Amino acid sequence: MTNRVLRWGLLSTARINRALITPLLGSTRNRLAAVASRTRDKADAYAKENNIPRAFGSYEAMLADPDIDVIYNPLPNHLHAAWTIQAAQAGKHVLCEKPLAIAVQEVEAMADAAAACKVVVAEAFMYRHHPQTLKVKELLDSGAIGKLRVVKGAFTFNLTREVDVRLDPAMGGGSVWDLGCYPISYARTMVGAEPLEAFGWQVPGKTGVDETFTGQLRFPGDVLAQFDCGFRAPFRAHMELVGSEGCITVPTPFRPGLNETILLTRHDKTESIAMAGQALYSGEVEDMADAVLDGKAPRVTLADSRANVAAMLALLQSAREGRPVTVG
Ligand SMILES: NC(=O)c1ccc[n+]([C@@H]2O[C@H](COP(=O)([O-])OP(=O)(O)OC[C@H]3O[C@@H](n4cnc5c(N)ncnc54)[C@H](OP(=O)(O)O)[C@@H]3O)[C@@H](O)[C@H]2O)c1
Structure with missing residues (x-):
């Protein structure tokens, strides 16, 4: 199987497609074959604009085409599950944007469809594949900062568009689904366990979605996490990991680039650790090829995605109800 080249189809003309076009063009095991839109x-x-060989005037037509192997699903959040399942049932592997779904039951249905149809379904959390993320995890696991105590993070930007899928509650809008998913995923990845309990506060906007959110997660082993996310503050994205013997500061955790630096503080001294990175979105594309062509488990498993969705749901429920919520 390893000689095969995967033929990818983009499901819609979403803005985020642009992130995948260059990695697909530069890959030896993947090829950008088609795009589908709701209108021809x-x-x-x-x-034409992106030099994509084939165009389909409906999503259904692309899923029915035998010359497409992998579907990239960047639809609005509320459509992730339904179209991923439909693609799986058409025999396609799917790389689906974050958040994988907006209900735990949806993730379970996606996992069932992937298993039944013998295809790979994975969430497109690009930062997880980047060498910087792997390095931070390696430092933590090697005891570089002692026992992990607290994980802190943030992801905000000023959303200036008046109309956006992120502001529509019916489309899985809201800052936790859009941005909070990153610090939550980062914390869970670094702790290496699932949160037991969640507490959140939100400031809803005109449409009712959370536009500013602060959240806390309590993990086993007395590890705590705290983050904020939102659409009503300038761009900020960072993570900090605090241990019994020091801390690691990650200035660019979610969109790391070709050269990155993290800060390791121990015994009152701060050391800059520089590292070579990689093109951000190439990791998820190559991981998909590893999974489909070489049978490796995707780095972001469906169990992992399910746990991220469960944590977000508990945080949102907590904010609505004004009480801590057990993460289900
Ligand atoms: N990983 C990342 O770095 C990253 C960054 C940004 C966004 N994302 C994720 O990618 C997804 C898309 O975000 P985006 O900002 O690229 O969205 P977008 O530009 O608004 O694109 C969404 C696309 O979905 C299609 N669509 C189908 N049904 C729709 C409906 N009822 N309403 C609106 N659009 C509909 C449209 O394509 P057609 O008209 O061509 O059918 C539209 O272009 C989200 O899940 C988001 O969380 C990920």
Whole structure:
């Protein structure tokens, strides 16, 4: 199987597609084969603009095409589950944008479909594949900061568009689904365990979605996590890991680039650790090829995605109800 080249189809003309086009063009095991849109004209124009060989005027038509192996699903959040399942049932592997779904039951249905149809389904958490993330985890696991006590993080930006899928409650809008998913995923990955309890506060906007959110998670082993996310503050994205013997500061945790530096503080001294990175979105594309062509488990497993969704749901429930919530 390893000689095969995977033929990818983009499910829609979503803005985020652009992130995948370059890694797909630069890969030896993956090829950008097609784009589908809800309208023929849009698909044709997009294909022409981006030099994509084929264009489909409906999502169904691309899923039915035998010459497509992998679907990239960057639809609005509320459509992730339904179209991923439909793609799996058409025999396609799926790389689906974050958050994988907006209900635990949806993730379970996606996992059932993937198993039944013998295809790979994985969440497109690009930062997880980057060498910087792997390095931070390695430092933690090697005891570089002693016992992990607290994980802190933030992800905000000013959303200036008046109309956006992120502001529509019916589409899985809200800052926790859009941005909070990152610090939550980061904390869970670094702790290496699932949170027991969640507490959150939110400031809803005009449409009712959380536009500013602060959340806390309590993990086994007395590890605590705290984050904020939101659409009503300038761009900020950082993580800090605090241990019994020191701390690690990650200035660019979610969108790391080709050269990155993290800060390791121990015994009142701060050391800069520089490292070579990689093109951010190439990791998830190559991970998909590893999974489909070489039978490796995807780095972001469906169990992992399910746990991230469960943590977000508990945080949102806590904010609505004004009480700590057990993470289910
Ligand atoms: N990993 C990352 O770095 C990253 C960054 C940004 C966004 N994302 C994720 O990617 C997804 C898309 O975000 P985006 O900002 O790229 O979205 P977007 O530009 O609004 O694109 C969504 C696309 O979905 C299609 N669509 C189908 N049904 C729709 C409906 N009812 N309403 C609106 N659009 C509909 C449209 O394509 P057609 O008209 O062509 O059918 C539209 O272009 C989200 O899940 C988001 O969380 C990930």
